[in-house]
Amino acid sequence: xxxxxxxxxxxxxxxxxxxxxxxxxxxxxxxxxxxxxxxxxxxxxxxxxxxxxxxxxxxxxxxxxxxxxxxxxxxxxxxxxxxxxxxxxxxxxxxxxxxxxxxxxxxxxxxxxxxxxxxxxxxxxxxxxxxxxxxxxxxxxxxxxxxxxxxxxxxxxxxxxxxxxxxxxxxxxxxxxxxxxxxxxxxxxxxxxxxxxxxxxxxxxxxxxxxxxxxxxxxxxxxxxxxxxxxxxxxxxxxxxxxxxxxxxxxxxxxxxxxxxxxxxxxxxxxxxxxxxxxxxxxxxxxxxxxxxxxxxxxxxxxxxxxxxxxxxxxxxxxxxxxxxxxxxxxxxxxxxxxxxxxxxxxxxxxxxxxxxxxxxxxxx
Amino acid sequence: xxxxxxxxxxxxxxxxxxxxxxxxxxxxxxxxxxxxxxxxxxxxxxxxxxxxxxxxxxxxxxxxxxxxxxxxxxxxxxxxxxxxxxxxxxxxxxxxxxxxxxxxxxxxxxxxxxxxxxxxxxxxxxxxxxxxxxxxxxxxxxxxxxxxxxxxxxxxxxxxxxxxxxxxxxxxxxxxxxxxxxxxxxxxxxxxxxxxxxxxxxxxxxxxxxxxxxxxxxxxxxxxxxxxxxxxxxxxxxxxxxxxxxxxxxxxxxxxxxxxxxxxxxxxxxxxxxxxxxxxxxxxxxxxxxxxxxxxxxxxxxxxxxxxxxxxxxxxxxxxxxxxxxxxxxxxxxxxxxxxxxxxxxxxxxxxxxxxxxxxxxxxx
Numbered sequence: 001x002x003x004x005x006x007x008x009x010x011x012x013x014x015x016x017x018x019x020x021x022x023x024x025x026x027x028x029x030x031x032x033x034x035x036x037x038x039x040x041x042x043x044x045x046x047x048x049x050x051x052x053x054x055x056x057x058x059x060x061x062x063x064x065x066x067x068x069x070x071x072x073x074x075x076x077x078x079x080x081x082x083x084x085x086x087x088x089x090x091x092x093x094x095x096x097x098x099x100x101x102x103x104x105x106x107x108x109x110x111x112x113x114x115x116x117x118x119x120x121x122x123x124x125x126x127x128x129x130x131x132x133x134x135x136x137x138x139x140x141x142x143x144x145x146x147x148x149x150x151x152x153x154x155x156x157x158x159x160x161x162x163x164x165x166x167x168x169x170x171x172x173x174x175x176x177x178x179x180x181x182x183x184x185x186x187x188x189x190x191x192x193x194x195x196x197x198x199x200x201x202x203x204x205x206x207x208x209x210x211x212x213x214x215x216x217x218x219x220x221x222x223x224x225x226x227x228x229x230x231x232x233x234x235x236x237x238x239x240x241x242x243x244x245x246x247x248x249x250x251x252x253x254x255x256x257x258x259x260x261x262x263x264x265x266x267x268x269x270x271x272x273x274x275x276x277x278x279x280x281x282x283x284x285x286x287x288x289x290x291x292x293x294x295x296x297x298x299x300x301x302x303x304x305x306x307x308x309x310x311x312x313x314x315x316x317x318x319x320x321x322x323x324x325x326x327x328x329x330x331x332x333x334x335x336x337x338x339x340x341x342x343x344x345x346x347x348x349x350x351x352x353x354x355x356x357x358x359x360x361x362x363x364x365x
Numbered sequence: 366x367x368x369x370x371x372x373x374x375x376x377x378x379x380x381x382x383x384x385x386x387x388x389x390x391x392x393x394x395x396x397x398x399x400x401x402x403x404x405x406x407x408x409x410x411x412x413x414x415x416x417x418x419x420x421x422x423x424x425x426x427x428x429x430x431x432x433x434x435x436x437x438x439x440x441x442x443x444x445x446x447x448x449x450x451x452x453x454x455x456x457x458x459x460x461x462x463x464x465x466x467x468x469x470x471x472x473x474x475x476x477x478x479x480x481x482x483x484x485x486x487x488x489x490x491x492x493x494x495x496x497x498x499x500x501x502x503x504x505x506x507x508x509x510x511x512x513x514x515x516x517x518x519x520x521x522x523x524x525x526x527x528x529x530x531x532x533x534x535x536x537x538x539x540x541x542x543x544x545x546x547x548x549x550x551x552x553x554x555x556x557x558x559x560x561x562x563x564x565x566x567x568x569x570x571x572x573x574x575x576x577x578x579x580x581x582x583x584x585x586x587x588x589x590x591x592x593x594x595x596x597x598x599x600x601x602x603x604x605x606x607x608x609x610x611x612x613x614x615x616x617x618x619x620x621x622x623x624x625x626x627x628x629x630x631x632x633x634x635x636x637x638x639x640x641x642x643x644x645x646x647x648x649x650x651x652x653x654x655x656x657x658x659x660x661x662x663x664x665x666x667x668x669x670x671x672x673x674x675x676x677x678x679x680x681x682x683x684x685x686x687x688x689x690x691x692x693x694x695x696x697x698x699x700x701x702x703x704x705x706x707x708x709x710x711x712x713x714x715x716x717x718x719x720x721x722x723x724x725x726x727x728x729x730x
Contacts, residue, residue: 008457008730009730011730084639085624086623087639087689091373092373111625113689114688136626141626141671142623142674145627258451258452259450259506259508261505261506262510272507274452277648278701281647283642304506307700309506311505323452323476335672336642336643339705340705340729341727362643364706365373365374365375
């Protein structure tokens with residue numbers, strides 16, 4: 001695709017046709033497995049995309065912060081799960097109370113102290129907010145061990161909260177060859193935690209798992225829903241993890257070749273584009289081949305990244321692109337890229353058809 | 366400093382007293398060396414900070430994009446250098462023309478093609494925009510070799526542009542023990558490039574260098590100005606490069622301990638805070654000790670970072686901070702952190718005294 005001439009660089013482009021295909025495919029696959037789909041909206045932060053996910057059958061949205069929940073509630077979304085072990089200050093409790101007046105709201109919890117703080121902060125409104133106990137299924141970030149789930153559920157119940165179930169994020173699936181193992185560990189952890197709750201008299205009606213790398217491996221024998229996010233756009237991480245193809249990439253960063261660096265003899269030939277960490281994001285896992293990929297130069301690698309420059313090395317036939325050539329870059333981690341812009345350019349059949357506001361951008365708290 | 370109670374986490378705090386001390390110290394030192402100071406405003410993007418830099422004697426601001434220049438021009442700054450080899454589309458040329466109507470504007474250039482594009486795009490307004498030829502002094506990003514400077518100057522002059530001088534960014538100073546070597550290479554490159562220009566009949570009236578690690582090493586024998594940016598705030602990179610002390614850190618991210626992860630026996634004890642890559646940024650050079658530092662726990666390390674979680678490992682006396690404790694985090698690279706928020710909390714003597722808008726946030730184009 002040629003970048004439409006009415007786009008100046010750098011800018012973020014979303015291909016509407018690929019986006020809608022990605023949304024439909026995940027919705028169909030998850031539905032066919034008997035699971036609910038609650039997409040993580042921190043990936044896109046855009047009401048127009050949320051609306052398409054819900055229209056395709058999503059039961060609600062997942063978000064990471066109260067601020068993101070507020071942004072989507074303002075856009076009319078009425079079923080929100082904040083998949084994070086919030087520590088609820090008085091101000092945050094007040095915001096949650098307001099949110100729960102107009103939407104079905106669930107919140108993560110992974111400590112008795114956090115549950116007590118949440119219940120106390122909500123006061124009489126505690127019963128209007130559900131909690132899901134967060135389980136560590138091997139990512140070793142937040143979340144309790146599966147067999148400790150009942151302790152947290154009991155604390156939450158004692159604090160007046162409604163215990164709706166359990167959730168886990170198998171984030172260790174973000175490594176080459178790990179998706180099957182991470183998915184299996186997710187299933188085990190959800191099973192054990194559900195048993196832990198049952199033994200204490202709680203029913204884990206919601207058993208939520210899933211990341212984009214594992215979502216298609218999650219089974220309805222143990223889980224009830226999945227929460228993938230990145231699948232709507234794809235990114236260079238998913239590509240290098242072989243969880244999507246180039247043809248599935250819906251989001252790219254439009255960039256221009258601004259410099260042909262005349263490299264000293266000892267360094268490889270390279271060129272410089274006007275997209276840096278302030279639009280690509282600078283996530284680079286150790287297994288990634290660089291700081292992003294180039295749509296039309298699959299063999300090129302981004303070997304260095306500063307705020308407004310990316311250094312591209314490429315040894316293909318025909319030599320480097322010319323100064324002024326416009327290229328499409330695939331960010332490593334799309335959730336960070338989209339959080340860096342106020343709006344995105346929506347294209348269809350190579351034409352600019354709309355601009356969408358990243359309504360929940362920067363809503364960190 | 367205790368985080369003021371009217372701050373919710375995560376949020377960015379700037380200590381006004383340290384900020385003003387950092388601004389005054391750099392201004393005094395640079396002045397005493399006979400150099401002009403043109404601070405890079407991409408670091409802060411905040412008019413109130415620019416105003417303090419200019420009041421302390423800065424001759425103008427450096428920015429990275431036309432959008433940043435527009436944001437500061439709108440705030441009344443009338444002398445701006447866009448230190449970037451712009452590839453100027455028709456739209457960008459129109460924006461530069463408008464900018465030059467109300468401000469003194471200089472732009473970087475590192476190719477004959479780029480100079481021609483700029484001159485042609487500006488048309489009759491070409492004489493109102495100066496160019497500085499970008500020189501590669503060893504960072505091997507953009508910029509030409511010093512002896513090629515005259516070729517670019519000639520192309521710029523032929524395109525009707527006013528050649529005001531040369532500039533370089535010794536970015537390879539961002540590595541342990543490299544600042545002296547990078548500063549020496551900067552001096553050599555500026556000397557050679559000035560000679561190259563002189564031999565072709567151009568006078569490099571402006572010879573601009575300097576990064577925060579090298580600014581104090583730049584000499585007026587070869588340079589006329591320096592362009593440090595990060596010095597206003599400091600960050601974990603400067604700290605680990607020994608270019609600032611803990612007492613110089615003016616910007617921190619307020620965070621809350623949200624989870625005490627019960628690590629399996631094989632992994633070290635850790636805790637989780639609610640500041641991740643969406644407020645800290647995820648730059649992590651290979652030599653950095655982690656993804657940021659903790660102001661009150663100098664021995665702690667941030668060993669993993671996701672969008673809304675940072676994993677902190679710490680083996681100090683007294684055990685981990687409690688759930689709900691509020692901590693101040695020093696981002697690795699402050700320019701990325703500030704670009705993630707709409708406004709920042711200004712504190713003085715531990716109290717919240719103002720909020721400043723990050724006016725040039727996200728102005729990537």
